[in-house]
Amino acid sequence: MYGDIPYEEASLSTNLTPHFNTGEEVYDLMIQDLDDALSRDLSTSVGPIPANDDFVFHGDMDNWTAFANTLKLKIYMHQTNSSRAAIANAGMTALLASGVDFLDVDAGMIDDGASPPNPIFSNEVNQSNPLYEYVIRKLNTATNLRMSTTLSSYLIANSDPRRDAYYEPGNSLNQGDFNSTVGASTIALVKINASTPVYFMSREESLFLQAEAQLRVNGGGAASKALYDAAVTENFSKYGLSAASLLAGAYAYPVAGTFDQQLEAIITQKWIAMFPGNGFEAFFDQNRTGYPRISAVPQSSPSYVPGEFAYSVTGTTGGLFPKRIEYPLSERNANPNAPALVPITTPVWWDN
Numbered sequence: 001m002y003g004d005i006p007y008e009e010a011s012l013s014t015n016l017t018p019h020f021n022t023g024e025e026v027y028d029l030m031i032q033d034l035d036d037a038l039s040r041d042l043s044t045s046v047g048p049i050p051a052n053d054d055f056v057f058h059g060d061m062d063n064w065t066a067f068a069n070t071l072k073l074k075i076y077m078h079q080t081n082s083s084r085a086a087i088a089n090a091g092m093t094a095l096l097a098s099g100v101d102f103l104d105v106d107a108g109m110i111d112d113g114a115s116p117p118n119p120i121f122s123n124e125v126n127q128s129n130p131l132y133e134y135v136i137r138k139l140n141t142a143t144n145l146r147m148s149t150t151l152s153s154y155l156i157a158n159s160d161p162r163r164d165a166y167y168e169p170g171n172s173l174n175q176g177d178f179n180s181t182v183g184a185s186t187i188a189l190v191k192i193n194a195s196t197p198v199y200f201m202s203r204e205e206s207l208f209l210q211a212e213a214q215l216r217v218n219g220g221g222a223a224s225k226a227l228y229d230a231a232v233t234e235n236f237s238k239y240g241l242s243a244a245s246l247l248a249g250a251y252a253y254p255v256a257g258t259f260d261q262q263l264e265a266i267i268t269q270k271w272i273a274m275f276p277g278n279g280f281e282a283f284f285d286q287n288r289t290g291y292p293r294i295s296a297v298p299q300s301s302p303s304y305v306p307g308e309f310a311y312s313v314t315g316t317t318g319g320l321f322p323k324r325i326e327y328p329l330s331e332r333n334a335n336p337n338a339p340a341l342v343p344i345t346t347p348v349w350w351d352n
Contacts, residue, residue, distance in 0.1 A: 003339075004339050006019065027129075028272050056107055070209065072095060082288075082350045082352060083349075106201075106202050129194055132192050143187070143189060148174075150308070150309060151309060152188070154268075154307030157306040161241050173187055178314065198277060205270065207230050220259070232247060232251060235272070270285060271285065294308065321346045322342060323348060326341055
C-alpha cells in the first residue's frame with residue numbers, strides 16, 4: 001500500500017534509519033525468505049513442539065508449510081497486473097505444477113473450542129479483537145462501523161443471507177456519506193464483538209487464490225469451479241448458512257464464460273468473504289483486476305448497479321480513488337532515507 005518500504009534493514013535494532021527497498025525488491029525478498037523457510041528439514045527440529053503458545057496452528061508444522069506455500073501464491077497473484085506479470089505467472093505455474101499443499105484451514109487467532117478453553121480474545125482492555133478494541137473501546141463509539149450501500153445493496157439484490165450475518169437491522173449509508181441526515185439510530189451497524197476472530201488468511205481466501213491461479217494458468221473450467229464453490233460454501237458455513245441455492249443460481253460459476261466473466265465471479269465473491277476484517281485484500285484485488293466494477297453514477301442514482309464501487313460522497317480527491325497510503329510524518333521526520341511524498345491518487349507499482 002506504500003510502495004517502497006524498509007525490508008532488508010527493517011529489523012536491525014542498531015539501525016534507526018533503514019534504507020527503503022523498492023516494492024519489487026520486497027516481493028522478491030519475501031519469496032526468497034519463504035523459499036529458505038520451506039527448504040528446512042523440519043524433522044531435525046529440537047525442543048518441545050509449540051502448543052497454545054502458537055496462537056495460529058498450535059504447533060502443526062504441516063499447516064505452517066501450507067500457509068507459506070499459499071503466501072507465495074498470494075505474493076505472485078498481487079503482481080499479475082504489473083510489469084512483472086510474466087514473473088507472477090511463472091511463479092504460479094511452478095507452484096501448481098509442484099503439487100505442494102495449500103492452506104486448507106483458517107490461519108488466524110481463533111478460539112478453537114479446546115477443553116479446557118483457551119480463548120484468544122476476551123472482553124477486557126487490550127485483550128479483545130483489535131478492530132473492536134480500537135473502534136469500540138478506545139474511540140468509544142459503536143457507530144463508526146456502519147453498513148455501506150456498496151456491499152449491502154449487492155447482498156440484498158441477490159437475497160444473500162449474509163446481509164443479516166454481517167449487519168444489525170437498519171438502513172445503509174451511501175459510500176462516505178457520514179454527514180447523512182438519516183438518523184444514526186436507523187443505520188445498520190457491523191456485527192463485531194470482543195471475541196471476533198482475526199484471520200491472517202482464511203480457508204476461503206486460500207481457495208479463491210487457488211481458483212484464480214487455476215484460471216490464469218490452466219484456463220479455469222471445472223478446476224476453478226470446484227475451488228470457487230468450496231470457497232463460497234466455506235464462507236457461508238462460518239455463519240451457519242448454506243450457499244447451495246445461490247451457487248445453483250445467482251452465484252453459479254460461469255464455467256463456459258470468458259476469462260473476464262470467471263475472474264469477476266471469483267473476485268466478487270472473494271470481496272464479500274473478506275468482510276469485515278480483511279478489506280485491505282479487496283483493495284488489492286479491485287485495483288489489479290477492476291472487480292468489483294466502478295460505478296459511473298453515484299449510489300443515490302436510480303441507475304446505480306448494486307455492488308459497484310462508488311466515489312465517496314464526501315471525497316476530497318477530485319473524483320479519483322485513493323491508490324496508496326502516504327508515509328506517516330513520523331517516518332519522514334525521523335528517517336532521511338524516506339522517499340518523497342507521492343500523491344495518494346498515484347497507483348503503486350503493482351497497479352501499473
